[in-house]
Amino acid sequence: MAKKYNTYDHMRDAFVDAMTDLAAANKNLVMLDADLSGCVNSGCFQAKYPDRFFNVGISEADMVGIAAGLSATGLIPVAHTFACFASRRAFDQFFLSANYAKQNVKLVGTDPGITSQMNGGTHMPFEDFGLMKMVPGLVVFEPSDSVSCYKLSQQAAIHKGSTYMRLQRKGTTVRYTDDTKIELGRGIVIKDGIDVTLIATGLVMVDAAVKAVELLEAEGISAAVIDMHTVKPLDEALVLEYAKKTGKIVTIENAQRCNGLGSAISDYLSEVHPTLVKRMGIDDEFGEVGTLAYLQKRYSLMPEDIVKTVLALK
Amino acid sequence: MLNEAEVKALQKKAIDIRKLTIGAIANLGAGHIGGAMSIVELLTILYHKWMQVDPTDPKKVDRDKLVVSKGHSGPAVYATLADKGFFPLEWLDTLNQGGTNLPSHCDMNKTPGVDFTTGSLGQGSSAAVGIALGNRYQGIERFTYLVLGDGESQEGQVWEAAMSAAQFKLGKLIAFTDYNKQQLDDYCDNIMGMDPLDEKWASFGWHVQKIDGHDFNALDAAIEAAQAETKKPSMIVLDTVKSKGYCFGEGIKGNHSMGINTEQASEAIAKLESEV
Numbered sequence A: 001m002a003k004k005y006n007t008y009d010h011m012r013d014a015f016v017d018a019m020t021d022l023a024a025a026n027k028n029l030v031m032l033d034a035d036l037s038g039c040v041n042s043g044c045f046q047a048k049y050p051d052r053f054f055n056v057g058i059s060e061a062d063m064v065g066i067a068a069g070l071s072a073t074g075l076i077p078v079a080h081t082f083a084c085f086a087s088r089r090a091f092d093q094f095f096l097s098a099n100y101a102k103q104n105v106k107l108v109g110t111d112p113g114i115t116s117q118m119n120g121g122t123h124m125p126f127e128d129f130g131l132m133k134m135v136p137g138l139v140v141f142e143p144s145d146s147v148s149c150y151k152l153s154q155q156a157a158i159h160k161g162s163t164y165m166r167l168q169r170k171g172t173t174v175r176y177t178d179d180t181k182i183e184l185g186r187g188i189v190i191k192d193g194i195d196v197t198l199i200a201t202g203l204v205m206v207d208a209a210v211k212a213v214e215l216l217e218a219e220g221i222s223a224a225v226i227d228m229h230t231v232k233p234l235d236e237a238l239v240l241e242y243a244k245k246t247g248k249i250v251t252i253e254n255a256q257r258c259n260g261l262g263s264a265i266s267d268y269l270s271e272v273h274p275t276l277v278k279r280m281g282i283d284d285e286f287g288e289v290g291t292l293a294y295l296q297k298r299y300s301l302m303p304e305d306i307v308k309t310v311l312a313l314k
Numbered sequence B: 001m002l003n004e005a006e007v008k009a010l011q012k013k014a015i016d017i018r019k020l021t022i023g024a025i026a027n028l029g030a031g032h033i034g035g036a037m038s039i040v041e042l043l044t045i046l047y048h049k050w051m052q053v054d055p056t057d058p059k060k061v062d063r064d065k066l067v068v069s070k071g072h073s074g075p076a077v078y079a080t081l082a083d084k085g086f087f088p089l090e091w092l093d094t095l096n097q098g099g100t101n102l103p104s105h106c107d108m109n110k111t112p113g114v115d116f117t118t119g120s121l122g123q124g125s126s127a128a129v130g131i132a133l134g135n136r137y138q139g140i141e142r143f144t145y146l147v148l149g150d151g152e153s154q155e156g157q158v159w160e161a162a163m164s165a166a167q168f169k170l171g172k173l174i175a176f177t178d179y180n181k182q183q184l185d186d187y188c189d190n191i192m193g194m195d196p197l198d199e200k201w202a203s204f205g206w207h208v209q210k211i212d213g214h215d216f217n218a219l220d221a222a223i224e225a226a227q228a229e230t231k232k233p234s235m236i237v238l239d240t241v242k243s244k245g246y247c248f249g250e251g252i253k254g255n256h257s258m259g260i261n262t263e264q265a266s267e268a269i270a271k272l273e274s275e276v
C-alpha cells in the first residue's frame, strides 16, 4: 500500500497516522494526552484504539509518571502535551521515572519555540532542547516535514529507551519523498555547497535555511544545508565532514542558542576540529505573543538574517 | 444585600464587559471565548463592588489583588480593566498582536491592573497563597482573590496550594472555581471528573459555598460570607455556563477557543443588548 507521506496538511496528522499505523502491528503501543488531544488530533487514534488511549486531563506530571508506569508493564507509551509543559512542567517525572528508571517513554511536545505564536510567552519553550539534551541517553529530535515526522516518530517508538520529539503541530512543507532515507541520529544533506554549511532543525528553521541558500547564491556564496533533525545523539561524522569541507558553520534553531543544536555542534567541533560556528537562535530571552511572521522577525530568524550572519563571517 | 438598582447596574456592566470581550476577540479573529465569558459576572462584581483598587495607581501596595490562574481568560480580564479605567479601551484592539500589552495569558509586567502572571494552569493557586501569606506577614489587611478553572483543578499543584492555604489559616484568601463543566478536549466528566468538587475543598479544610455564578445576589452574599470567615481560606464554587452570553459558543463542545468573525460578533452583541 503506497502511502504519500508528503501529502499531509499538518505534521500533527503525519504523527498521529504514524502512531495509528504502527499500533496495528504493535499491540503494546498506547497513547496519552493531557487535555490537548484536540490540538494534535489524536482523536483519530482514540477512535481506532479506544482502549489504548488515555486522556489524563490537565495534569502533565501525572501523565508522564503514568507513562513510566505503563512502560514498566512492557507497553510503549507515547505521551503528548505542548512542548512548554512536556519539558518544564513534567521534567522531574520525565527525568527520573522515565529516564533514570530506564523506562521507555516517548514524549511529544508540540508548538516549540515561536510556533506557539498566539499562546504567547508562557507557552513558548525556547529551553526544551537544552533541558532535554541534559538528560543522559535521551534521544531528542524535531522533524522538518511530514515525511520526516512520520518516519522519525515511528523509529522513535520502536527505539529502546525514552525519546523526546519536538513537533510543530500546524503546517508542513513538501521537502522529502517517501523514498528519502531518513534515520534518527543521521542528518540529511538537503543541498551541497563549498563555502559555508547551514545546519538547521525544525520546519521553520530548515525552510529559512533553504531560502537563505538561494539568496546567498545571488551573492556568489555556495552554502550547504543540513537538516539536523536529531539534536541528540549528534551526527558527529556528518558535522565533521562539513566542517572540513566548508570551514564555516552557521546553526539555526527555533530555541535558545545556549545548549541547543548549535551548542552541541560547537561542543563537539571545539574538541576535535576547531571550526568557526555561528549559532543563530534565541539569545537569552523569553518568548512573547504574536504571529509566526512577527516572531520570526522579532527574534531575527528570517532567511535575510541568516544571509547577514553568513556575510558577516570572517 | 444588593438592592434592585444595584443589580441592574451590575447587569448592565456585565453586558458592557461581554461586548468588549467579544469585540476584542473578533477583532483578532479567534480566541479563548468560553472561559472568558463564564467569569464575567464574577469580574464585574469584584471590580465594581468588592475589590479595593485604584485604576490611577495600579501597583498601590494597599490594594486587593486578583490572581486569574486560568490565565487564558485574559480577554475578559482586559475588558474589565479597560472599562474600569486602568488603560485606554483602544488597547483591546491590540489583543495578542505583536508588541501588545494584552497577551493571550495574563501578564503582571505588561498589563496595568493584572496582579499576577499566569498561563501554565495550576500555578496561580500557589502564587495566590504566597500573596496572601506575604500580605499577612507585612500587615497588609487586604484580600487576595483567586480564580481557578474546573479543568485546571486537575493539576496536583492546586491541591498542594489548597493544603498550604488551610495550614496557614489564610482567612483573607478567597478563591472561586469557574465550574463551567467543560475543559479543552471535552466536558470534564468525560475526561477527569471533578465531582464532588465542593466536598473536596471542604475536606481540604476550606470554607466552601456553591452558588449560581451568573447571579449577582448570590455572588454578593457569598463574597460577604467568605470575608466574614477569618480562620479559613474560602472557596466559592461557581455554577457557570461556558461561553455564557456568546450565543455561538454556549452549549457546544468546541467552545474553548473559537474563531469569531465580525458578523458573528455583531449578531451576538445584538442578542445581548436585546436581553437588557
Ligand SMILES: Cc1ncc(C[n+]2csc(CCOP(=O)(O)OP(=O)(O)O)c2C)c(N)n1
Binding pocket: A034, A035, A036, A058, A060, A085, A089, B034, B035, B036, B038, B070, B072, B119, B120, B121, B122, B148, B149, B150, B151, B152, B153, B178, B180, B182, B183, B184, B242, B256
Ligand atoms: C499546565 C497547563 N496545561 C495545559 C494548558 C492548556 N490549556 C489551556 S486552557 C485548557 C483547558 C482549561 O479548562 P478549564 O480550567 O476548565 O478552563 P475554562 O473551561 O474555564 O476555560 C488547557 C488544557 C495550560 N494552559 N496549562
